[in-house]
Amino acid sequence: MMNKTLIATLLLAAGAAQAQAPSLDDIPPYKKEIECEGGGGLRLVGNWMRGNMIKLVDAFNKLHPECKASANFMTSSEGGIAALMFGVGDLAPMGDDAKITDMMPFYEAYKYVPTEISIATGGAENRGTLWPAVFLVNKDNPLTKLTTDQLARIFGASRTGGWDVGPMASNGLRYTSKYARGPEQDIRTWGQLGLTGEFANHPIQTYGYVSPGFKIYLERKLNHWSQKWNENYKEYVETQQATKDDAGFKVASERMLEELSKDKYGMGWGAWLHAKDYPNLRVLAVAAKEGGPYVPFTKDTVANRSYPLVRDYYLYFRRAPGQPVEPKVREFLRFCLSREGQKVIADYGAFSPMPIAYINEQLKKLD
DSSP: OOOHHHHHHHHHHHHHHHOOOOOGGGSOOOOOOOOOOSSOOEEEESOOGGGHHHHHHHHHHHHOGGGOEEEEOSSHHHHHHHHHHTTSOSBEEESSOOOHHHHHHHHHHHSSOOEEEEEEEOOSSSTTSOOOOEEEEETTSOOOEEEHHHHHHHHBOOBSOEEEESTTSTTSEEEEGGGOBOGGGOOOBGGGGTOOGGGTTOBOEEEEEOOHHHHHHHHHHHHTTOOOBOTTOEEEBOGGGSOSSHHHHTTBHHHHHHHHHHOTTEEEEEOHHHHTTOTTEEEOEEESSTTOOOBOOOHHHHHTTOSTTOOEEEEEEOOOTTOOOOHHHHHHHHHHTSHHHHHHHHHHOSSBOOOHHHHHHHHGGGO
16 A cells, blocks of 8 residues: 555646646737827836846837837846836836835835736746745655745744735835734744654754845745744855855855755755755645645746745836826736737746736736
């Protein structure tokens, strides 16, 4: 009779086989709603989306030459929202989720936060495509799956609050105790995850990244931007971000993966691009809620957004409360979220087009 671990693995594999990438045929074609008039242009300042943004701007200009859309990528993600704040940009394409420190100066100046809209799903593996976090255990560890709530309680720590961010937040950008939690919610031993025997009372040693873009996305996903992590959390960076000496060598992500490969009581998170080369590690399936479904990390489950920790390619723009979106901005974003715009993303291949249900969620932000 097959053991429970093997049965779980087969069920997860079956689910992955059924997962399919979004179909462009489901997405309505683009229909022009405005004719641009007058002077000025549409200015995009920020991240170049690995060349996708150039392709999108070129395709839009063919349909709207009078809009004169142009892009400047000198500032990358770090300068996009600053350009919005100082009025030298109309759209800020960002290679990361906007950080609290990105949004705070804008909020202090305008008393509202920039509107965030997604136009593509991040990639699964290729460098620079906003890959999601994969959660890893040693192959000798029997654990196969976790919920996002369990991950938050394993990697996070007790806190007095968290950030409310965005148009739905009552005060725009404020810290609030409604996201507080105490130490009684911490998960610190393997027994708290149902493991028995030698694992039951053994502490979970946590590993992961410290690079702001990657780490802050996970803080946002799991802990309302809280920066309080498990007190035993070991932090690493990609090799190119470490100092070029012995001290930097010790904190490169390869060291994390090497150590975790030998630590059956450890759990880490990182990028599949790196972890795939370590055969003693196993990737956990993740569920967005208790009871599942528990979704394995695959290229297709990232593309169809069933993997709960996918990332987005976000653009940000100014929209004062109660005011309409600036017409050129709205038209460009409508194009990006149309069949033609999503085909540009699909053809270029670095990112994935989005499922129609998620596209519709984004379009509501333009109403």
